[in-house]
Amino acid sequence: xxxxxxxxxxxxxxxxxxxxxxxxxxxxxxxxxxxxxxxxxxxxxxxxxxxxxxxxxxxxxxxxxxxxxxxxxxxxxxxxxxxxxxxxxxxxxxxxxxxxxxxxxxxxxxxxxxxxxxxxxxxxxxxxxxxxxxxxxxxxxxxxxxxxxxxxxxxxxxxxxxxxxxxxxxxxxxxxxxxxxxxxxxxxxxxxxxxxxxxxxxxxxxxxxxxxxxxxxxxxxxxxxxxxxxxxxxxxxxxxxxxxxxxxxxxxxxxxxxxxxxxxxxxxxxxxxxxxxxxxxxxxxxxxxxxxxxxxxxxxxxxxxxxxxxxxxxxxxxxxxxxxxxxxxxxxxxxxxxxxxx
Amino acid sequence: xxxxxxxxxxxxxxxxxxxxxxxxxxxxxxxxxxxxxxxxxxxxxxxxxxxxxxxxxxxxxxxxxxxxxxxxxxxxxxxxxxxxxxxxxxxxxxxxxxxxxxxxxxxxxxxxxxxxxxxxxxxxxxxxxxxxxxxxxxxxxxxxxxxxxxxxxxxxxxxxxxxxxxxxxxxxxxxxxxxxxxxxxxxxxxxxxxxxxxxxxxxxxxxxxxxxxxxxxxxxxxxxxxxxxxxxxxxxxxxxxxxxxxxxxxxxxxxxxxxxxxxxxxxxxxxxxxxxxxxxxxxxxxxxxxxxxxxxxxxxxxxxxxxxxxxxxxxxxxxxxxxxxxxxxxxxxxxxxxxxxxxxxxxxxxxxxxxxxxxxxxxxxxxxxxxxxxx
Numbered sequence: 001x002x003x004x005x006x007x008x009x010x011x012x013x014x015x016x017x018x019x020x021x022x023x024x025x026x027x028x029x030x031x032x033x034x035x036x037x038x039x040x041x042x043x044x045x046x047x048x049x050x051x052x053x054x055x056x057x058x059x060x061x062x063x064x065x066x067x068x069x070x071x072x073x074x075x076x077x078x079x080x081x082x083x084x085x086x087x088x089x090x091x092x093x094x095x096x097x098x099x100x101x102x103x104x105x106x107x108x109x110x111x112x113x114x115x116x117x118x119x120x121x122x123x124x125x126x127x128x129x130x131x132x133x134x135x136x137x138x139x140x141x142x143x144x145x146x147x148x149x150x151x152x153x154x155x156x157x158x159x160x161x162x163x164x165x166x167x168x169x170x171x172x173x174x175x176x177x178x179x180x181x182x183x184x185x186x187x188x189x190x191x192x193x194x195x196x197x198x199x200x201x202x203x204x205x206x207x208x209x210x211x212x213x214x215x216x217x218x219x220x221x222x223x224x225x226x227x228x229x230x231x232x233x234x235x236x237x238x239x240x241x242x243x244x245x246x247x248x249x250x251x252x253x254x255x256x257x258x259x260x261x262x263x264x265x266x267x268x269x270x271x272x273x274x275x276x277x278x279x280x281x282x283x284x285x286x287x288x289x290x291x292x293x294x295x296x297x298x299x300x301x302x303x304x305x306x307x308x309x310x311x312x313x314x315x316x317x318x319x320x321x322x323x324x325x326x327x328x329x330x331x332x333x334x335x336x337x338x339x340x341x342x
Numbered sequence: 343x344x345x346x347x348x349x350x351x352x353x354x355x356x357x358x359x360x361x362x363x364x365x366x367x368x369x370x371x372x373x374x375x376x377x378x379x380x381x382x383x384x385x386x387x388x389x390x391x392x393x394x395x396x397x398x399x400x401x402x403x404x405x406x407x408x409x410x411x412x413x414x415x416x417x418x419x420x421x422x423x424x425x426x427x428x429x430x431x432x433x434x435x436x437x438x439x440x441x442x443x444x445x446x447x448x449x450x451x452x453x454x455x456x457x458x459x460x461x462x463x464x465x466x467x468x469x470x471x472x473x474x475x476x477x478x479x480x481x482x483x484x485x486x487x488x489x490x491x492x493x494x495x496x497x498x499x500x501x502x503x504x505x506x507x508x509x510x511x512x513x514x515x516x517x518x519x520x521x522x523x524x525x526x527x528x529x530x531x532x533x534x535x536x537x538x539x540x541x542x543x544x545x546x547x548x549x550x551x552x553x554x555x556x557x558x559x560x561x562x563x564x565x566x567x568x569x570x571x572x573x574x575x576x577x578x579x580x581x582x583x584x585x586x587x588x589x590x591x592x593x594x595x596x597x598x599x600x601x602x603x604x605x606x607x608x609x610x611x612x613x614x615x616x617x618x619x620x621x622x623x624x625x626x627x628x629x630x631x632x633x634x635x636x637x638x639x640x641x642x643x644x645x646x647x648x649x650x651x652x653x654x655x656x657x658x659x660x661x662x663x664x665x666x667x668x669x670x671x672x673x674x675x676x677x678x679x680x681x682x683x684x685x686x687x688x689x690x691x692x693x694x695x696x697x698x699x700x701x702x703x704x705x706x707x708x709x710x711x712x713x714x715x716x717x
Contacts, residue, residue, distance in 0.1 A: 067501055073531050078490055078524030085494025088479070112484045119686045120468040120480050126689055158687055181689035256692050
């Protein structure tokens with residue numbers, strides 16, 4: 001058993017504040033959910049003895065046995081498709097896609113069945129299942145290990161799509177996703193797996209369908225999610241030194257979208273930008289920009305900006321730093337606005 | 343009914359000649375071609391006959407109603423009654439069925455009301471029956487996807503120690519899909535209580551079998567997955583029933599999945615919008631019509647003295663009554679509720695949909711004000 005699992009306390013007991021990584025928080029969330037509800041089963045590729053390639057399922061098979069968590073054959077459509085059948089039967093499967101781009105073989109099952117089953121059957125066949133997808137880049141991964149697939153899922157009615165940016169939310173949101181009667185695409189930013197926070201577990205944060213203001217400001221609203229929340233916070237820190245007050249919102253839920261929290265912020269600051277790693281064209285930021293503009297046009301001093309990856313396939317490890325939005329790139333984009341109008 | 347058939351080892355390729363218990367002339371088959379399976383008893387065969395006759399009448403009626411414009415589309419199962427009814431009749435009430443869009447007569451045999459079966463083809467909603475009450479999943483349109491659902495459900499039942507089986511229907515075209523391979527493999531690796539019934543009806547819309555597979559039989563594929571495979575005359579309901587029943591019992595007893603290929607023929611077009619004259623010869627259709635599954639069993643039952651005039655009349659009456667009920671159900675306009683479009687998408691209420699529902703409600707109540715944009 002690894003250090004991570006050894007550090008994890010008994011499921012029933014709380015842990016006092018201490019440094020917790022996102023991977024450990026997710027591990028604990030799975031463990032607590034499995035201990036609490038024997039309908040929760042976990043499977044995917046390498047989630048058993050190895051504990052997942054990111055060790056999110058570390059120690060769980062030893063604790064719960066092979067009937068609760070097991071390694072499946074290596075086939076993502078098979079993983080998701082069988083989870084549909086298990087959910088119909090009353091289990092609550094939590095499946096892992098290993099890497100973002102490896103979820104694409106499951107695209108048909110997710111889009112044609114996971115998202116549509118409840119509607120098709122007028123609610124008789126609900127699919128309480130979670131599809132965990134380690135997402136996005138900045139880990140030096142080879143091609144197909146760093147995609148940002150969120151727009152495929154958010155463009156699909158019937159799916160709930162959430163992404164935590166920190167260990168506390170990772171725990172709380174995964175517990176909520178597993179408890180949900182709706183299927184949830186749970187996107188875990190790989191570059192944040194090892195970031196630590198001082199935390200006592202278990203923890204309950206805001207409901208997963210709400211955006212959260214992480215840092216208050218008056219001049220600009222930065223809308224970020226998953227891996228770019230850190231980018232936004234870094235940009236806000238740097239801007240503060242130049243007397244620019246940035247409000248940072250962690251969207252958390254990509255579908256549904258929290259119009260209320262975002263609208264209130266934008267109407268206060270009158271300037272907004274959305275940041276994501278995925279390519280800009282047709283990306284999730286396009287929906288955010290359009291939606292924020294439609295609902296808050298008369299409060300806006302500038303068009304809603306998108307600060308995103310280039311419209312290119314994800315680069316190789318030595319080139320990804322040129323592709324990903326950085327705090328400097330955010331500040332440069334904001335500087336392009338006509339601030340004299342303020 | 344227990345057949346107590348010893349199943350072959352999973353490494354044996356099935357004989358190229360399809361397993362059959364009744365030949366096309368309606369004679370009981372003996373020897374190797376039976377694969378060791380016994381002909382079901384007369385009472386069972388009479389019941390299968392009744393179900394096939396009623397199903398045929400239903401299928402013909404629905405095709406007619408579709409031509410009259412009462413349904414948006416209908417994929418006929420004419421000629422495939424032995425596969426569909428033989429297999430479904432082998433299920434127990436607590437087993438699960440995973441049908442495709444072509445399984446209307448299988449659904450009928452499962453006890454589902456005609457009007458509920460046809461909800462999707464009339465276009466009222468995507469599916470119209472109570473899937474839980476009938477332990478029958480919604481008809482699947484994307485090919486082979488439902489096979490994985492059957493495997494997953496069976497695995498869940500196994501984890502729960504519930505001794506049930508799940509039967510998944512697939513077509514010959516669907517075996518080319520990746521999901522078919524994944525389903526066969528997952529089922530074999532997990533030893534799930536799954537029965538795969540591949541109806542090889544010779545065509546995937548217009549594409550013939552020769553362009554779908556280079557394998558000798560589809561059942562050969564089972565060997566590669568490590569499960570028993572049966573190559574069955576799909577127009578012999580006795581054989582389909584006997585083999586499926588054995589597979590279901592095997593599944594329920596915890597001995598894993600079985601692959602069954604039923605060799606049959608799609609006599610009608612793919613759906614009413616298809617034109618089979620563009621891709622197949624009428625003489626081929628006639629050839630298969632001479633191998634009709636209902637006539638075959640009828641000949642046997644008559645030769646056994648098991649199909650008297652009284653029984654025939656009773657079955658015809660039941661079939662006509664069902665056809666009349668189907669006509670009646672399809673002649674009434676279905677009530678659809680536009681606002682229901684928003685009601686079943688999520689279990690968790692979503693403001694975004696509530697707003698859109700309100701917009702549509704206002705539109706339905708008062709129409710849309712469309713002038714004034716330029717003022």
